[in-house]
Amino acid sequence: MMIPVDSALSPASGHSVAIGADAPLSEVIDIFRTRPELRVLTIVDRAAAPVGIIREQRVRELLFCPYWFSLMQNPSIGGSIESMIEPCPTADIGETTASLLRIAARSKDQEALVLVDDGRFVETLDGAQLARLAMLREVELAQERGARAAAAEEAGRCFQQDIAALTSALSEMAREVEHVSQTLAERAEQTGRDAVSVAGATAQTLTGLHELGDRGRALAASMTRIVDDGARARAIRRDAHDKVRQAAERAAALQAASHAIEEMLRLIIDMASRTNMLALNAGIEAARAGDAGRGFAVVAGEVKSLANQTRSAAGDITPYIERIRAIVAQVADGFSEVERAIDANNGFSDAVDAAVDGQSETTLLIASYVEQAVAAGQEIDGRVHHISRGATAVGQGAVSLGELSSGLTRAALSLHQRASQFVEAVAAA
16 A cells, blocks of 8 residues: 655655555555656555665566566465565655765665655655755755855955055054154154253252251251250259259248247247246245245346346347348248249240250251152162163164064065965966
8 A cells, every 4th residue: 555645744856655564566566557757665664664665676577577477376475575675774854965865875775765754754765866866966066166166256355355455554554653763763862862961950969969968967966966965954954943942942941940939939038927927926925024035035036137138138039030030031932933933944945955856856857858869869860871771772773663664564565465466376276
């Protein structure tokens, strides 16, 4: 029996005729009789999977046999086609033409190729159709080679245009480089002249800085001596202040002693008054005693006279004591004024010393900065000389750059010529 195949999957160049493996030989003969262009017939199983092919030549050999009719009547021969089935390579219908040709080339006879879709039969390609595929493949290859040649020619033209543009750009760049090299050489020359001028100014600045540094160091030494003298003056002022304070303390002690003497004088006057009173009472008692108390009355009179003299002497001493106390008070006040003046002088001297110390530090700092400026000036002088040498080297390099730009122009022209020759050679090939 014949198995229909989906025509949407069938190429126009193949045969979409197949027969089941259980079909009789007579049916195979009928298929070849009705389809004289058929060269191979694909045999499939019940799942439409190909199991092999039957070639037309085998059927013709059977038909040319004089006993073919009798053989057909034999059930063991005419009833089965199993002995006529031959293996055949298969390929998926989605394969490319080149892949189909490679698969067919691996077969020994290369007479047929069965195409399947998901394992199901689609069509059969016989030897003529395979030859046609090979011819179509050659046409495709020729077309591909022509397309590649056209693409190579187009790429050659583009390459030539690009090389021409590149050559033009290189020539323009070379001219720009030459112009820049000339400008660079002029600037290098001007830089060299400026460096020489700067070197002269730097030398004068270094001379002034050296002199300023010497004077700064001398000023710093003077300030150091002033600081040392101020320190000694501070020590002397502190000593004088201590002595004045000690004298003030002694004056205060003397004033306290004068107060004590005054108190003792008051006590003596008081004792003299009491003694006088006792002498008066003793005289009264002696007068009462009569002759027996006459001697005691004399003693009482002497004691009274002595008490009067003592009170008179104490009275005479009191003004001197008061005068001494006033003088001591004035001396104490003077010491206080002197101490306050010394304190004020100390404060002013401390301020002066602090200012001198600050000025000394500032002077030393200025001297240090001057020394740093001298070192910086020396470094600047060295770098100016280095710049001068560098400017000379830049000028020489600018000349070399100009020569290189000329060589670059010549190389660009040579590249353009060689690219043209290359494109012409490719086009000729």
